[in-house]
Every structure is written in structure tokens, then in C-alpha cells.
Amino acid sequence: MTRTGPVLLLAALLIGAAALCLDDLSPDAVHINDFETSGDLDGIEWKCRTWFELSDRHVASGAHSLMADLPPGKYPGITFPDLPVRNWNPYDRLSIQVAHDGEEDLMLVVRIDDADSGYDYGQRANLYVRIRPGPNRIEVPIARIRESPSRRPLDTANINRVILFLYNTSQRQVLYLDDFKLEKKQRWPGTRR
Numbered sequence: 001m002t003r004t005g006p007v008l009l010l011a012a013l014l015i016g017a018a019a020l021c022l023d024d025l026s027p028d029a030v031h032i033n034d035f036e037t038s039g040d041l042d043g044i045e046w047k048c049r050t051w052f053e054l055s056d057r058h059v060a061s062g063a064h065s066l067m068a069d070l071p072p073g074k075y076p077g078i079t080f081p082d083l084p085v086r087n088w089n090p091y092d093r094l095s096i097q098v099a100h101d102g103e104e105d106l107m108l109v110v111r112i113d114d115a116d117s118g119y120d121y122g123q124r125a126n127l128y129v130r131i132r133p134g135p136n137r138i139e140v141p142i143a144r145i146r147e148s149p150s151r152r153p154l155d156t157a158n159i160n161r162v163i164l165f166l167y168n169t170s171q172r173q174v175l176y177l178d179d180f181k182l183e184k185k186q187r188w189p190g191t192r193r
Helices: 004-020 038-043 142-147
Strands: 029-033 051-055 065-070 077-080 093-100 106-114 125-131 134-141 159-166 173-183
Touching: 038 051, 065 077, 077 173, 093 106, 093 125, 093 142, 106 134, 106 173, 125 134, 125 142, 134 142, 159 173
Parallel strands: none
Antiparallel strands: 029 173, 051 065, 065 173, 077 159, 093 134, 093 173, 106 125, 106 159
16 A cells, blocks of 8 residues: 555545635635725726715724715616625625715615526526615625525625616715625634524
8 A cells, every 4th residue: 555545535534624714714804995096986887977986974884985976767776796705605694885975865775696697587686775864884694695586595705886876866876885895703612594
């Protein structure tokens, strides 16, 4: 018997153990966008009559938030087409602060697409969130995102776009976004999911 057999077996066992622990190697939180520099605006899809800029209002993390001036219309919103993290499975929730200075509540739709979503409503996650005046922390469990589409589970290992939009607004609305991230639940050291 050669010595390479036990060495290969040990290597295979170590690789397998590492694969099982990959979940623990991802950071506790990863920002999709924290809106700290003008370069962060490059991660947003720009549309006619919509204006984005960094702001020092309604800051939840760092020194800036994103001010989004949205025109009236059927679906005015903010699209994040190039996500820095496509595999959301190691995380427990999507979290973002959204604020507005109006006097009435707004209905915000959080649309999340995987690689197979297309334009079919039943093939993507559509989550409706009431936004009250002032700051609002939105936290959505990844399990809820996965099960949100009506026709199939969303592939949370292959998320390719997030769109935050208002529905059928008759006047301009200004939203402030900050601290847009994926998070793990806090756990005691040495515990697993």
C-alpha cells in the first residue's frame, strides 16, 4: 500500500469538512450598498426624471444616505442591477433603512429577481412594506424571499437584481436609503443554525 492513499483520504475529508463550514466563513453582514461615496451611485440604474445623490439626512450607517427623488408614475423606483453578492443563502435576512419626510404612509414594493425571474410577476419575490414618515428599518427573512414567488421558490443562491419601487404615485416622492445589507442572526460562539 502506498502512502498516497491515506493522504488523499485525509485531504478529501478536510475538503468535505471545509465545505460544511463554508457558511461560517461568510461575514456576519455584507453591504449591498451603503451609499458612502459617489462611486456607490454607479451600482444604481439611472432612469429619466429620477435623481439620486448622497445625503447627510436619515443616516443609519457611515456618513451618508442615498436621497432618491422619484417622479410621479405607475412604478417609480430604484434598481440595483449589479449586486456584489448573488448567493444570499449564507445569510438570514435582507435589511435596509428607508425614510421619507412626507406626512402620509407610503407603500414600498421590494422586488427581488433571480436569474430566471424575467418579467412574470409569479416568478419573482414581491414584498409589500408600509413606510411611515421618518426612518423605517425593513428586515426580510431570506426564507420569506425564497418562498415569495407564487409559481416556484426563488433561487436565493443566484439573486441578480433588487428593485425598490412605489406604486401608482400622483406626486414626487423623496426617499432616503441607507445600510442596505444582508445579515446573519447573532449566534453564540460555536453554535450552528
